Amino acid sequence: MTRRNLPALDWFRLVAAVLVVAIHTGPLGSFSPAADLWFTRVLARVAVPYFAMLSGYFLARGGWRGTGRLWRHTLLLYLLAVAVYLPLNIYAGNPVTWRDLIFNGTFYHLWYLPALLLALPLARALAKSGRWGVAAAAGLYLIGLGGDSYYGLASRLPGLGVLYEVSFCFWDYTRNGLFFLPLFLLLGAVFADRPLPAPRPCARLALLGLLAMTAESFALHGLKLTRHDSMYFFLPLTMWGLFGLLLAVNRGQNRAVRRTATLVYLIHPWCIVLVRVGARFFGLWDQLVENSAGHFAAVVPLSVALAFALQALAGTHNRRLPPEVRAWREIDLNALRQNTKVLRAALPDGCAMMAVVKADAYGHGAALISRTLAREGVDLFAVACLSEGIALRKGGVRGKILVLGWTDPAQAPLLRRWRLCATVADAEHGRALSAQGVPVHVHLAVDTGMHRLGIPAEETAQLAEMFALPNLRVDGVYSHLCTSDGDATADREFARRQTEKFSRTLALLQGLGLDPGLTHLQASYGVLNPGCVQGQRFDAARLGLILYGVRSDDTPVECALPLWPVLSLRARVAAVHPVRAGEGAGYGLAFTARRDTCLAVLAIGYADGLPRDYAAKGGVVLLQGRRCPVVGRVCMDQMLVDATDLPRPPQAGEIATLIGTDGGETLRAEEAAVACGTITNELLSRLGPRLGLQTRET
Ligand SMILES: *Cc1c(COP(=O)(O)O)cnc(C)c1O
Secondary structure (H helix, E strand, C coil): CCCCCECHHHHHHHHHHHHHHHHHHCCCCCCCHHHHHHHHHCHHHHHHHHHHHHHHHHHHHCCCCCHHHHHHHHHHHHHHHHHHHHHHHHHHCCCCCHHHHHHHCCCCCCCHHHHHHHHHHHHHHHHCCCHHHHHHHHHHHHHHHHCCCCHHHHCCCCCHHHHHHHHCCCCCCCCCCCCCHHHHHHHHHHHHCCCCCCHHHHHHHHHHHHHHHHHHHHHHHHCCCCCCCCCCCCHHHHHHHHHHHHHHHCECCCHHHHHHHHHHHHHHHHHHHHHHHHHHHHCCHHHHHHCHHHHHHHHHHHHHHHHHHHHHHHCCCCCCCCHHHCEEEEEEHHHHHHHHHHHHHHCCCCCEEEEECHHHHHHCCHHHHHHHHHHCCCCEEEECCHHHHHHHHHCCCCCEEEECCCCCHHHHHHHHHCCCEEEECCHHHHHHHHCCCCCEEEEEEEECCCCCCCEECCCHHHHHHHHHCCCEEEEEEECCCCCCCCCCHHHHHHHHHHHHHHHHHHHHHHHCCCCCCEEECCCHHHHHCHHHHCCCCCCEEEECHHHHCCCCCCCCCCCCCCCCCCEEEEEEEEEEEEECCCCEECHHHCEECCCCEEEEEECCCHHHCCCCCCCCCCCEEEECCEEEEEECCCCCCCEEEECCCCCCCCCCCCEEEEEEEECCEEECHHHHHHHCCCCHHHHHHCCCCCCEEEEECC
């Protein structure tokens, strides 16, 4: 199994941290002032905006809900850093002033932290205004430019020079939390709401931006117009391309690298001091201090080594448990994106996709799936219950969320608090919801023959009553087909009758002057068997199962869409035992070896969602790309497989595949469901939260 991992976003943090070290050591200074100018005052200027864009990107992906946490975290880090650099302030005779503490940072590299503290709430407020917010941040940036690289021009304009002069009573540079960072936070945030960019155009843009910045910088320095040189007109353009490129090629993450980058950034000025002290002590002043390249080459490894040492001391190195240590779900996000495209094309024009992400997105991880879909432009989601809806909001999902199941009317305030839309299960339920005195948005379920939830289709008066109830805002009307997955003539016929009933009810409501809002009828099988709805059109289709690239079983359907399975299920081999012919194994010794047998124990069991009698129904797993039968009774946390026929005995730690592909062999979820005695829907939705969740992009 090959899984290519390229945590580009995290690795570039480390690159950016090293570029900051370069700014403060000027590695090329001893050789060519022009080359050093380009390296440290042009190229390395991408470092700090990159940090800001990352923050903006991840905050926006979480609906900016993490802003307060990041703010507190930054404050703590800043206070710690202030303390750590206090000895150097004292040694250098630089008293710490309020002005430094609030705007400039108490040490030369620390300005970023107070700037972030100022910029975070500002950017969050601006983000609420969408494009206008970005425009406002760009305006602030332009003002900042006038106090930075373009000061020579701006200060000559009447009045403006004085304003800048006054502003410098508060801060040393306009490269701060007011003028500099908000734009980059918001540019990062813009990426959070769009589909992944293509790498090539981004790379071209980054290169073009860098060339333009080079020309800009040399011109400004040549004309001696700069007061400082952190801000360029073409810097945002360069950052847009660079960030897009890194985002496009990023696969996975590496927390250790991320932490190392932060530490290198924070501690490198101390390392500069240590290198100077060491150089004097060992008589290497010329090589390690006077020679700028030697200086840089000493400070960088020392900073990285110290960063590692600090992490080892704090015991935080790799503290997070990786998902693939025991048993896990592997989610192929590209397959999900592909399915979204295929399904959108399959739906009739004007029919939107409502992504059904109940039961933790059928075991796929609801927040992960919903956020990925949101980035593909999906903005309608459905869950089964209130708690799932709230979890989705907390996970940063911003689209419309419909609760398909019953909601306790007493919880109406929570519906409102989390902007969730409830299903009216029947007339009495609707009245009870209305009686709570809290305005709530609802969809009316119409019972067209399934007799589960819904107001009977014939009860037009009851349906109309719902529209008139105080506090209920009817945003939609829907029904559910209960035989669209069958291939018998009677099944299709029943579904057609349900469709007819539903359409008639909608027409009646419209005849009464009532607007049903969003109408929806089909679930997955209503799309796979479109004959059920006889070409009728509704505003949306509620798609669950097929979004995940599977079908309930192998019953033939009218429309075989090219869907990719999104989930693989894998587990580690925990132990391998030889068992003599005639010996038994597992609970109740339910397995008896007929021959000398190699038993592999897998670290996955019925508590993870597999049935206890998986072996009896023909359960198999893939090991070394071959099928091995499950034997004995499945335990709560383990199961046994017969690995005797493998070319070599498996080893502890080896990966077994319960659903998915290994080598040339594939075990489909539909097959596994048959061995579980059920349909894929049940098998997947039972996969336990104890399983790790790993993402992959093919
Ligand atoms: C679960 C559910 C769906 C999604 O069904 P799939 O067959 O998985 O697409 C749609 N509508 C309702 C009311 C549901 O409960």
